Each structure stands twice: as structure tokens, then as C-alpha cells.
Amino acid sequence: MRRPPAQPNPPSPPPSPPFDAPAARRLRTALSMGPEHVAYGMRASYGLPHVTPDLVIAWERGTTAPTGSELIALAGVLWCSPGELIGRPRTLREHRISHGLAPDDVARAVGLELLAYLSMEENEEWRGTDRQSSALAELLDLSLPDFITVTGRDRKLAESLCSAVTTRWQAYVRPVAKLVPLDRRLLEVALQELHRQYQGQMVATLSWGGGSSGAGDTGQDFLDRIVEHFWTTLQSNTGQNT
Incomplete structure (x- = not known):
């Protein structure tokens, strides 16, 4: 007896936005x-x-x-x-909902086909052009940190920043500049300051007798929050919100 063909699993409902x-x-x-x-x-x-x-x-x-x-x-x-x-939105979908916009509103405003936009939103992987990215940031009133998160650049930014503070920060000005559209001088100052903070923590931990294990824990905690430290450092250097 022939078995009926298996029915495809229904698509999972989208996750609920963070609710306050x-x-x-x-x-x-x-x-x-x-x-x-x-x-x-x-x-x-x-x-x-x-x-x-x-x-x-x-x-x-x-x-x-x-x-x-x-x-x-x-x-x-x-x-x-x-x-x-909504609690602090992080994903593209959460930012859209926080502004009370439908997917087709965003797709039309930034110049994308609706299905293409929905795919980016579902996969949390923004693939728009520079012009579309600028339109998205303006439409959703995204701060620079939010824009970097929404467009999926957080991971690459964290990798570049970790390399900058653990090695020669000068070598990572250009990679960071490709991810963060800010004045090169501002980025140089921020990377130098982060490098100083990280190296200073490592030296201080060793001098307190914490040993290599204590220094490693302190350093890893700093690296785990490197993107947060980066935005804080930029803000303190510019005297305004990024």
C-alpha cells in the first residue's frame, strides 16, 4: 500500500518582539x-x-x-x-515593528522587492546597497550602533576590534573603517584608547598577583564586550551619542 506523500512542515511563526x-x-x-x-x-x-x-x-x-x-x-x-x-529593539524586524511599519512599507521606502526584504528580515542578514542602507537608517531612525547591528556587521566588527587590542591597533584602522562609516581620525583615537585599556588591564592583573589565569579571565571579559567598549569610547571622545 502506497503511503501518502509527507506533508511539508508548516513554517515557524516569527518570534515575538521584545515586550515591555x-x-x-x-x-x-x-x-x-x-x-x-x-x-x-x-x-x-x-x-x-x-x-x-x-x-x-x-x-x-x-x-x-x-x-x-x-x-x-x-x-x-x-x-x-x-x-x-517594546524593549530595546535589536533586529531589523524589531526596529520595523517599533515604528509601526509593515514589511511592504519598508521595502518600498528603501527600494527593494518585498520578498527580498522579507528574506533579509527573516535571516537577519541585510544585503542592501549603500543607498538602500542609508534609506533604511533614515526610515527607522537608527543610531550608528543600531545600524551596525541591524546590518549584521557586529560579528566582523568584534573580530577586528579584538585583533586591534591584542596586537597592533594601527593595522586595523582600515578594516574597522570599512564597517563603521566614521572619520578615520576618530577611529584611530578609539582603537588606540581600547588598546591602552586592554593592555593596561592585563598588566594590572598580573601585577596584583592574579597570575596568568586571572589575567586571562579579565582579558576575556573585556574582549567579550569589545563592541560595547568601542561605542562607549567613541561617545566619550566625541562628547555626543554615536
Whole structure:
């Protein structure tokens, strides 16, 4: 007896955006609304019949999180922007949702086919041109650190920075400059300062009698957070947010 052909597995739903549960409860309370009012508004105005007061309470307790469409509807009912209900966005999808934009809004604004954009968003791998990248940064109001993260350059940046602080920083000005569109002099100062910080920590740990193991732990912790240290150093050198 011939077996029926195997059915393909249904695609996994996209992950929920990071949800700020305390903010949702605070906004609802400020409007003197109960969970039942929020649930009714989402059902009546946004066509989400499955939303119940218990589900709203679960969101506010952090036991579950709304999907992207639920979050946008919730923001509408609470008279706020989706960004006010999202923790710090990191991925392209999270930044888009925080601005209340649909995928086709972004694709059209940056000059991409919708399917191409959706593929980049799903795989978290931005492959747009320089012009499209600039349009994306403007549309989503991305800071430079967010832009580097969203376009998938964090890993390469971390690798270059780790090499810069552990060897000769001068050799990595150009690789970092290819990833971070900033004045070369600013990057030189930042890399020199990071190199000084890292080497100083290693020397200090050894002089305190920590031995090679203690120095290794301290150095590895610095390297694990190297991108964070890089942005902090740039900010302190420029006196403004990057």
C-alpha cells in the first residue's frame, strides 16, 4: 500500500518582539482602562477575536508576549506608539515593528522587492546597497550602533576590534573603517584608547598577583564586550551619542 506523500512542515511563526510588560500595564492604568476594555478594543477595532482579558493580563505579567500584529493593535488601543511597548529593539524586524511599519512599507521606502526584504528580515542578514542602507537608517531612525547591528556587521566588527587590542591597533584602522562609516581620525583615537585599556588591564592583573589565569579571565571579559567598549569610547571622545 502506497503511503501518502509527507506533508511539508508548516513554517515557524516569527518570534515575538521584545515586550515591555510594565510599560503596557502603566499605560493602561494611566488611561483608567481595565484588561477587559483593552481586550474589547483589540477585538472590535483590530479584528482579533482571540484576545481576552486573561491574555492581556498574561502579557502584563510577562508570562507570554504579544505577536507583532497583536503588539501594534495593543499600541492602538493604548494610544501609544508600538515603540513604547517594546524593549530595546535589536533586529531589523524589531526596529520595523517599533515604528509601526509593515514589511511592504519598508521595502518600498528603501527600494527593494518585498520578498527580498522579507528574506533579509527573516535571516537577519541585510544585503542592501549603500543607498538602500542609508534609506533604511533614515526610515527607522537608527543610531550608528543600531545600524551596525541591524546590518549584521557586529560579528566582523568584534573580530577586528579584538585583533586591534591584542596586537597592533594601527593595522586595523582600515578594516574597522570599512564597517563603521566614521572619520578615520576618530577611529584611530578609539582603537588606540581600547588598546591602552586592554593592555593596561592585563598588566594590572598580573601585577596584583592574579597570575596568568586571572589575567586571562579579565582579558576575556573585556574582549567579550569589545563592541560595547568601542561605542562607549567613541561617545566619550566625541562628547555626543554615536
